[in-house]
Structure formats: C-alpha cells, structure tokens
Amino acid sequence: MLKKALKVFSMIIAAIIVVLVFFACESAAPSPSVSAQQSGGSSASLPPVEIKQYNGHDLSPVSDMKDVSIEGPQNIDIAKYKLTVDGLVETPSDFTYDEVLSLPNYTKEVVLNCVEGWKADLLWQGVLLSDLFDKAKVKTDANTVIFHANDGYTTSLPLQAILDKKMIIAFKVNGVVLPDKDGYPFILVAEDKLGYKWCKWITRIELSNDSSYEGYWESRGYSNDANVTN
Ligand SMILES: Nc1nc2c(c(=O)[nH]1)N[C@H]1C(S)=C(S)[C@@H](COP(=O)(O)O)O[C@H]1N2
Numbered sequence: 489m490l491k492k493a494l495k496v497f498s499m500i501i502a503a504i505i506v507v508l509v510f511f512a513c514e515s516a517a518p519s520p521s522v523s524a525q526q527s528g529g530s531s532a533s534l535p536p537v538e539i540k541q542y543n544g545h546d547l548s549p550v551s552d553m554k555d556v557s558i559e560g561p562q563n564i565d566i567a568k569y570k571l572t573v574d575g576l577v578e579t580p581s582d583f584t585y586d587e588v589l590s591l592p593n594y595t596k597e598v599v600l601n602c603v604e605g606w607k608a609d610l611l612w613q614g615v616l617l618s619d620l621f622d623k624a625k626v627k628t629d630a631n632t633v634i635f636h637a638n639d640g641y642t643t644s645l646p647l648q649a650i651l652d653k654k655m656i657i658a659f660k661v662n663g664v665v666l667p668d669k670d671g672y673p674f675i676l677v678a679e680d681k682l683g684y685k686w687c688k689w690i691t692r693i694e695l696s697n698d699s700s701y702e703g704y705w706e707s708r709g710y711s712n713d714a715n716v717t718n
C-alpha cells in the first residue's frame with residue numbers, strides 16, 4: 489500500500505518536473521530580435537540592444553546624438569509614409585518604408601560632427617542613394633540633390649559627392665531602428681560633411697541642376713560645402 493502510494497507520488501513529481509522543464513525551455517528559446525525577418529508563427533520582440541563595439545573599438549552610444557533640430561523630434565506614421573524621389577528624373581517615384589528596406593542594405597561606421605562642437609562615432613545601416621536614383625532614372629543634367637524633411641528642413645549635396653562616397657540613407661543606428669529624435673524613418677549619412685547636411689525625417693529627395701541651392705542652415709550663413717576638416 490505504502491509502496492503504491494510512493495510510486496504514484498513519484499510519478500506526479502516526475503510529471504511536474506517534465507512540465508516545468510518544458511516551460512523553462514520555451515521561455516529561454518531565443519525570440520527573434522526586432523530586426524529579424526518574420527518567419528511565420530507568433531514572435532515576441534526583445535527590447536533593442538545597441539551594438540557597442542565595431543572592428544575592435546568602442547562606438548559612441550546613440551544617446552550621444554544631441555537633437556538640435558529646428559522643430560524638435562518628428563513622429564512619422566509609417567503606414568502613411570512615402571519617400572518621394574522626383575525632380576530631374578525620368579520616373580518620379582514614391583517608395584513605402586518596406587520598399588526602401590527591401591533594397592540591398594549596407595553597414596558603415598561614420599562620425600557625425602555638429603558645428604556646435606560635439607561628435608558621435610556610430611554604425612549606420614541603410615540603402616544606397618544610388619540604388620534609389622537608378623530606380624527613378626536620374627536625368628543627365630542633374631548635378632544637385634536636395635533633401636526635404638517632415639519638419640520643413642532642407643539641405644543639399646552635389647550628386648557627384650553622393651555617388652563618390654557611396655552615401656546611404658540609414659534606417660538603423662548601432663543596430664537599432666533609428667529613434668524618432670534621430671530621424672526615423674531615414675537619416676542621410678552625409679559622410680565627411682557637417683551635421684547640418686545629415687537630413688533627418690527625409691520625405692523627399694529632389695534631383696536638381698541648381699548647384700547653388702541653399703538649405704535651411706546654408707541660407708543662414710553656414711558653408712554649402714560643409715566639409716569636416718579634422
Ligand atoms: N530634418 C532635419 N534634419 C536635421 C536637422 C533639422 O533641424 N531638421 N538638424 C541637423 C543638424 S544641425 C544636426 S547636427 C543633425 C543632428 O542629428 P541628431 O539629432 O540625430 O544628433 O541633424 C541634422 N538634420
């Protein structure tokens with residue numbers, strides 16, 4: 489009798505252990521991070537984790553980017569968002585966020601230098617402007633690219649500088665989706681150019697032949713070349 493009760497008891501304990509182990513494994517299984525492709529089925533997103541080192545040295549934290557924008561952080565409704573590429577192109581085009589992200593993407597470490605005296609060494613992930621230009625078929629007389637933003641900000645760069653430097657518009661910084669304050673959905677990674685060329689919250693990329701175009705800060709006295717000199 490006692491033996492039988494002990495047997496039943498130990499079977500119950502064993503069953504409880506099996507159930508506990510099962511749930512422990514379930515919760516320990518890696519869930520896809522926010523950047524992972526959805527592979528069907530349910531998935532939970534983990535809080536974003538910043539990449540802190542690259543090529544053996546420290547990156548700046550994303551929080552080192554001081555928001556110095558003219559109207560403060562923008563909050564873009566991605567369901568309604570369109571990135572327009574127009575002006576001197578054969579095929580003026582609107583891209584959704586997902587259409588832009590479906591282009592080949594590239595990672596680059598580039599330092600952002602603001603004229604106010606701070607800088608941040610960050611890892612950017614984005615798409616090549618030249619891939620967007622190829623889709624819209626840039627006309628041969630275009631020599632300038634004007635970036636327009638959701639807050640009314642504009643800035644421009646020579647088309648050739650963008651092509652030579654293989655510039656990207658980034659949707660991630662240090663491995664995390666670009667925060668609202670830093671330009672979500674896209675910031676221009678204006679390599680070797682001062683911070684005011686790094687257009688955030690880009691809504692429109694206009695191909696132009698106006699090489700003397702002056703954007704928001706440029707028309708208020710800042711150099712149109714904006715080369716970083718250090
Ligand atoms: N749309 C928009 N982009 C902008 C600005 C702005 O006011 N509006 N400020 C520029 C300046 S002066 C700098 S230094 C960088 C700062 O970027 P951060 O806020 O991500 O650090 O954004 C640039 N891009």
Ligand SMILES: [Mo]
Nearest residue numbers: 602603683684
């Ligand atoms: Mo700046």
